Amino acid sequence: MNIPNSKFPRVVIIGGGFAGIQMAKALANKAVQIVLIDKHNYHTFQPLLYQVASGGLEPDSIAYPLRKIIKKHKQTFFRLANVFKLDASRQLITADIGDLSYDYLVIATGTKTNFFGNAAIEKFSMPMKKVPQALNIRSLILQNFEKATIAKNENDRKGFLNFVIVGGGPTGVELAGAIAELKNHILPRDYHDLNRDDMKIHLLEGHERLLPPMSTNASLKAEEFLKALGVEVHCKTIVTNYDGKTVSTNSGHQMEAETLIWAAGVTGAPVDGLEAKSLLERSNRYRVNQFNQIEGYTNIFALGDIAYMETDNYPNGHPQVAQPAIQQGKLLGKNLMRLINKQPLKPFRYNDKGSMATIGRNKAVVDLNNFKFSGVFAWFIWMFIHLMVLVGFRNRVIVFFNWLYSYINFDKAARLIIRPFTKKKAPS
Amino acid sequence: MNIPNSKFPRVVIIGGGFAGIQMAKALANKAVQIVLIDKHNYHTFQPLLYQVASGGLEPDSIAYPLRKIIKKHKQTFFRLANVFKLDASRQLITADIGDLSYDYLVIATGTKTNFFGNAAIEKFSMPMKKVPQALNIRSLILQNFEKATIAKNENDRKGFLNFVIVGGGPTGVELAGAIAELKNHILPRDYHDLNRDDMKIHLLEGHERLLPPMSTNASLKAEEFLKALGVEVHCKTIVTNYDGKTVSTNSGHQMEAETLIWAAGVTGAPVDGLEAKSLLERSNRYRVNQFNQIEGYTNIFALGDIAYMETDNYPNGHPQVAQPAIQQGKLLGKNLMRLINKQPLKPFRYNDKGSMATIGRNKAVVDLNNFKFSGVFAWFIWMFIHLMVLVGFRNRVIVFFNWLYSYINFDKAARLIIRPFTKKKAPS
Numbered sequence: 001m002n003i004p005n006s007k008f009p010r011v012v013i014i015g016g017g018f019a020g021i022q023m024a025k026a027l028a029n030k031a032v033q034i035v036l037i038d039k040h041n042y043h044t045f046q047p048l049l050y051q052v053a054s055g056g057l058e059p060d061s062i063a064y065p066l067r068k069i070i071k072k073h074k075q076t077f078f079r080l081a082n083v084f085k086l087d088a089s090r091q092l093i094t095a096d097i098g099d100l101s102y103d104y105l106v107i108a109t110g111t112k113t114n115f116f117g118n119a120a121i122e123k124f125s126m127p128m129k130k131v132p133q134a135l136n137i138r139s140l141i142l143q144n145f146e147k148a149t150i151a152k153n154e155n156d157r158k159g160f161l162n163f164v165i166v167g168g169g170p171t172g173v174e175l176a177g178a179i180a181e182l183k184n185h186i187l188p189r190d191y192h193d194l195n196r197d198d199m200k201i202h203l204l205e206g207h208e209r210l211l212p213p214m215s216t217n218a219s220l221k222a223e224e225f226l227k228a229l230g231v232e233v234h235c236k237t238i239v240t241n242y243d244g245k246t247v248s249t250n251s252g253h254q255m256e257a258e259t260l261i262w263a264a265g266v267t268g269a270p271v272d273g274l275e276a277k278s279l280l281e282r283s284n285r286y287r288v289n290q291f292n293q294i295e296g297y298t299n300i301f302a303l304g305d306i307a308y309m310e311t312d313n314y315p316n317g318h319p320q321v322a323q324p325a326i327q328q329g330k331l332l333g334k335n336l337m338r339l340i341n342k343q344p345l346k347p348f349r350y351n352d353k354g355s356m357a358t359i360g361r362n363k364a365v366v367d368l369n370n371f372k373f374s375g376v377f378a379w380f381i382w383m384f385i386h387l388m389v390l391v392g393f394r395n396r397v398i399v400f401f402n403w404l405y406s407y408i409n410f411d412k413a414a415r416l417i418i419r420p421f422t423k424k425k426a427p428s
Numbered sequence: 429m430n431i432p433n434s435k436f437p438r439v440v441i442i443g444g445g446f447a448g449i450q451m452a453k454a455l456a457n458k459a460v461q462i463v464l465i466d467k468h469n470y471h472t473f474q475p476l477l478y479q480v481a482s483g484g485l486e487p488d489s490i491a492y493p494l495r496k497i498i499k500k501h502k503q504t505f506f507r508l509a510n511v512f513k514l515d516a517s518r519q520l521i522t523a524d525i526g527d528l529s530y531d532y533l534v535i536a537t538g539t540k541t542n543f544f545g546n547a548a549i550e551k552f553s554m555p556m557k558k559v560p561q562a563l564n565i566r567s568l569i570l571q572n573f574e575k576a577t578i579a580k581n582e583n584d585r586k587g588f589l590n591f592v593i594v595g596g597g598p599t600g601v602e603l604a605g606a607i608a609e610l611k612n613h614i615l616p617r618d619y620h621d622l623n624r625d626d627m628k629i630h631l632l633e634g635h636e637r638l639l640p641p642m643s644t645n646a647s648l649k650a651e652e653f654l655k656a657l658g659v660e661v662h663c664k665t666i667v668t669n670y671d672g673k674t675v676s677t678n679s680g681h682q683m684e685a686e687t688l689i690w691a692a693g694v695t696g697a698p699v700d701g702l703e704a705k706s707l708l709e710r711s712n713r714y715r716v717n718q719f720n721q722i723e724g725y726t727n728i729f730a731l732g733d734i735a736y737m738e739t740d741n742y743p744n745g746h747p748q749v750a751q752p753a754i755q756q757g758k759l760l761g762k763n764l765m766r767l768i769n770k771q772p773l774k775p776f777r778y779n780d781k782g783s784m785a786t787i788g789r790n791k792a793v794v795d796l797n798n799f800k801f802s803g804v805f806a807w808f809i810w811m812f813i814h815l816m817v818l819v820g821f822r823n824r825v826i827v828f829f830n831w832l833y834s835y836i837n838f839d840k841a842a843r844l845i846i847r848p849f850t851k852k853k854a855p856s
Contacts, residue, residue: 002577041570041845042844060841060844063846068841074620098578150526190495192499192502193432394830395841398826402826405825413822414488417470418560
């Protein structure tokens with residue numbers, strides 16, 4: 001990989017998500033050589049991907065070049081690569097661009113979409129974990145609007161205007177709200193040859209309520225907000241099949257829909273090569289101790305979504321959201337220097353800052369430890385927090401301006417079909 | 429195409445470039461039905477494409493949804509389609525989404541890249557006429573930077589860092605300047621494992637000076653500015669071959685370069701079906717009279733780049749730039765209503781507002797009728813004019829902020845490899 005030798009120990013971080021970049025930042029200008037590896041040359045702010053998918057923001061507002069994040073540290077290297085194997089006994093990783101030895105290895109590869117083994121759904125549905133996937137959804141929504149204007153019959157038209165979102169977590173809820181805004185504000189104004197009432201948005205959730213990890217109050221409010229926007233919410237509903245045209249559910253329901261967005265679950269994206277027992281079977285997360293060391297190793301760590309740490313307060317692991325990743329990344333940055341200097345390590349204690357979801361303009365739900373609320377104030381809090389966590393001053397300004405513009409004009413301006421999305425052919 | 433019948437005559441406009449949108453706007457709320465057809469769902473502000481290609485702007489800053497432009501006119505329809513044939517005797521066009529009859533037809537399809545019949549260059553070089561092409565160039569530049577960091581030997585590294593731009597018109601000059609800024613400001617800061625001096629930018633022009641249609645003063649200044657930025661300018665040089673690795677020129681020169689950007693010429697993109705004599709042989713432009721009627725037809729018009737109109741002041745036709753297209757579009761909007769109302773038409777008189785090109789921060793050349801200047805003031809004029817001509821308030825603000833940000837930080841922030849570009853395989 002063409003990384004020069006250094007007198008400092010080499011720390012290889014795989015993954016430039018929240019955990020990886022916090023760790024790299026925490027180690028900046030310390031006596032280590034850092035190699036940050038990612039499949040993309042940018043960090044993705046995943047909580048706002050749904051706004052890219054719905055035409056509200058362009059990717060550069062929520063993505064940030066990884067080289068810009070680490071540039072201040074002279075001993076830091078970035079490599080654009082896909083790591084597919086590691087050999088703990090030789091302290092070596094193997095990627096598509098070659099091998100690299102490490103002194104300390106940090107696996108912060110996060111999660112990928114979980115289709116629960118359903119090949120048909122994997123083939124025909126749209127996941128939304130990455131920027132290109134969000135752009136595919138944007139293209140498909142806009143292409144289907146265009147196709148609806150020239151549909152041969154009513155049935156075809158309804159299929160193009162039927163949007164099914166699977167998964168009632170924050171991603172599904174926020175995306176359903178954003179697509180409802182397209183229906184309520186964009187369709188009547190820019191598509192006067194389409195009938196807005198022909199467009200339907202269905203949100204499907206397997207549990208008995210939306211946003212299962214949040215409070216009942218948040219779930220009920222989110223459902224109320226979504227219904228007010230015209231989203232049809234189906235709880236206790238699981239998709240059993242999708243052939244690119246027809247969605248089938250466990251309740252025997254069938255829906256014609258050209259668009260099925262899959263936000264129903266994630267599974268870890270581990271690297272091959274560690275002992276099988278270090279990995280949790282169902283969720284593909286690495287079992288780590290309170291210092292994020294993977295079970296059985298002292299110099300291999302897992303951080304964030306892919307780390308499974310049981311603590312007294314979190315006997316089933318931490319939620320797979322940004323905050324545990326950020327906090328673990330920061331702590332491990334410090335702990336690693338302690339480890340190198342043979343000092344005692346500090347155990348991880350998750351500081352739960354609460355959770356939130358936005359449903360549309362003026363509408364959000366927020367659960368803090370002692371305070372649960374919803375509505376306009378929650379919406380402002382949601383915006384403020386997201387702007388603050390976003391990486392980079394420029395991105396904050398651009399996102400803020402876009403939100404202000406959209407708020408005043410009821411518009412989503414990035415409605416561009418730049419790379420048309422070609423659906424795989426459904427059996428006819 | 430599912431366009432309803434109307435009591436008004438139907439005007440079909442093919443192409444949503446400068447000419448097409450001005451024409452559609454000029455006809456807004458007049459007693460006509462307008463059908464605007466384009467291959468993309470957005471208008472592209474081509475003069476700033478080079479900033480997308482060099483990571484300075486995201487596409488949504490310079491592209492604008494066509495439906496937003498025409499939404500105020502109730503009798504206007506947009507169709508996303510590729511028109512490939514027209515039948516003047518039946519007054520019918522044929523597109524991939526079906527046929528459509530017209531009362532008046534406006535061809536504003538512009539130009540496409542001209543490879544002058546060289547299949548090898550067409551296969552391996554990067555054109556820059558469309559947003560996806562500009563994004564391909566952005567990806568390729570950034571991918572080559574990454575590949576340079578892991579190059580196996582010096583020769584390979586130099587190939588990855590050698591950028592050859594063919595064509596010394598405004599597009600080539602502006603892109604060369606922008607890539608030079610990547611070399612001068614981004615490489616030393618974000619790629620500390622690359623040696624900036626290894627990066628070379630070559631600008632090749634067949635004529636004896638850059639910016640051939642502009643004043644000699646502008647040409648000389650542009651060359652001086654480019655050289656100061658480190659661009660190697662080769663005039664009287666024509667590329668004869670490119671196999672994806674090696675560029676060959678008429679002077680016998682050979683250069684190893686993984687990137688060849690082709691901005692050397694355009695040719696019209698006509699629609700099949702009109703009599704051959706209506707089309708100019710070399711440039712593929714429609715011969716039109718002073719009312720933009722295509723020779724031999726009274727209800728078929730050509731506008732902008734694809735129209736070839738000989739006038740006393742412009743015996744060889746108008747320059748293929750934005751202004752003639754804008755002015756012809758506006759005039760034809762009015763003339764068409766005169767034609768329908770059986771009033772005399774007004775002939776086109778081109779109001780030449782001058783030409784300009786920017787080379788980098790604080791550097792531009794401007795030719796007005798009586799006033800030719802360059803430097804910082806020219807650069808401000810260039811920015812002001814481009815901001816004013818840009819479609820949409822939001823786009824103006826976003827572009828302005830991005831320019832301000834880049835100016836202060838010497839940065840280009842949209843350096844994202846979202847869709848990696850895969851070069852066609854060169855023979856090994």
